[in-house]
Amino acid sequence: MPASVLEIVRDELLDYQGSGMSIMEMSHRGKVFDAVYKESIDRLRKLASIPEKFDILYMTGGASTQFALIPLNFSGKGRTAGYVNTGTWSEKAVEQAKLQGVDVFMAASSQSEKHNHIPAVIEKKAGLDYLHITSNNTIYGTQYHTLPDPGDTKLVIDMSSDFLSRPIDWKHIGMAYAGTQKNAGPSGLTVVVIDREYYSREKSDTPTMFRYSTYGKNESMYNTPPTFQIYVFNLIMKWIESTGGLTGMDKVNQEKAKYIYDAIDASPNAYIGHSKKESRSLMNITFNLTDKSKEDEFQKGAQNLKLSGLKGHRSVGGFRASVYNAMPVEGCKILAQYMNEFGEAI
Numbered sequence: 001m002p003a004s005v006l007e008i009v010r011d012e013l014l015d016y017q018g019s020g021m022s023i024m025e026m027s028h029r030g031k032v033f034d035a036v037y038k039e040s041i042d043r044l045r046k047l048a049s050i051p052e053k054f055d056i057l058y059m060t061g062g063a064s065t066q067f068a069l070i071p072l073n074f075s076g077k078g079r080t081a082g083y084v085n086t087g088t089w090s091e092k093a094v095e096q097a098k099l100q101g102v103d104v105f106m107a108a109s110s111q112s113e114k115h116n117h118i119p120a121v122i123e124k125k126a127g128l129d130y131l132h133i134t135s136n137n138t139i140y141g142t143q144y145h146t147l148p149d150p151g152d153t154k155l156v157i158d159m160s161s162d163f164l165s166r167p168i169d170w171k172h173i174g175m176a177y178a179g180t181q182k183n184a185g186p187s188g189l190t191v192v193v194i195d196r197e198y199y200s201r202e203k204s205d206t207p208t209m210f211r212y213s214t215y216g217k218n219e220s221m222y223n224t225p226p227t228f229q230i231y232v233f234n235l236i237m238k239w240i241e242s243t244g245g246l247t248g249m250d251k252v253n254q255e256k257a258k259y260i261y262d263a264i265d266a267s268p269n270a271y272i273g274h275s276k277k278e279s280r281s282l283m284n285i286t287f288n289l290t291d292k293s294k295e296d297e298f299q300k301g302a303q304n305l306k307l308s309g310l311k312g313h314r315s316v317g318g319f320r321a322s323v324y325n326a327m328p329v330e331g332c333k334i335l336a337q338y339m340n341e342f343g344e345a346i
Ligand SMILES: Cc1ncc(COP(=O)(O)O)c(C=O)c1O
Pocket: 061, 062, 063, 064, 065, 089, 134, 136, 137, 138, 158, 159, 160, 161, 179
């Protein structure tokens, strides 16, 4: 979270803009919260250039719930949906579709190469209910740099770990979703952007709270939405606007990642990047040490510089620098300098 946003939250926590109440204490149907809700929807539409045909929904349950809701609403037993497997999160999405009897068409996979790249070619098939992809692979450190053409269907995209980090091309998208907890706020809010055309595919026996149209028709207030998270999400978007919008954010994210990738490339004797260069993620930078016996030493040295959370996920090992929107440029420079010094000593 950007420190400047946390400071606003702190200052407004007990008395939201002279209302005499915390935003957390207000009714979601009251005038004050309604203004925050509307402002946040308008802001997101403008910030991410979301075309009018899409609804913006505020849901809960994270991306993990979306993995189940997508086939529940738009596919089902005896139907076919496409998936691209680029890592653990894609696999979890596939698992939920298979559980519901969906015939999963694997359009491409990076599994045989330890998910070290984004497949360049996607096999097309007519009549898919959708083609699901994961735009940034948090664990493996790979990312789509252009979205694939899904043929005669639309993309459904898990954007959990790169949402609002760069501009989005909506041309091939039917639906995109993300938990806000990485780039856009605290945990507890899932933002869904969905083409209203999709509502007509919903099955009539789907429980009310599990249907997207319920959220679309009720301004995401059929039940009580996560009001505090929506308020903070709006503040984060304001902060992104102040960095130059998504284009500005992308520029900063490119600069941040470059410092660290340059450090990996400068010391091939010390570091092995996990991702192939053309698929490198700007959000999660994954690398191993050539000499694994030095991992503890590397970790301790980083800790001394207050660089924390660098341990890689167990499926890749080594290290992972997660440099989401709020990570300051300065922190990336410090890590890169440390990596250069550590690398030179090997
Ligand atoms: C790409 C991606 N998808 C899905 C998830 C799961 O998200 P949630 O915990 O919000 O269900 C994560 C979490 O890190 C993720 O990075």
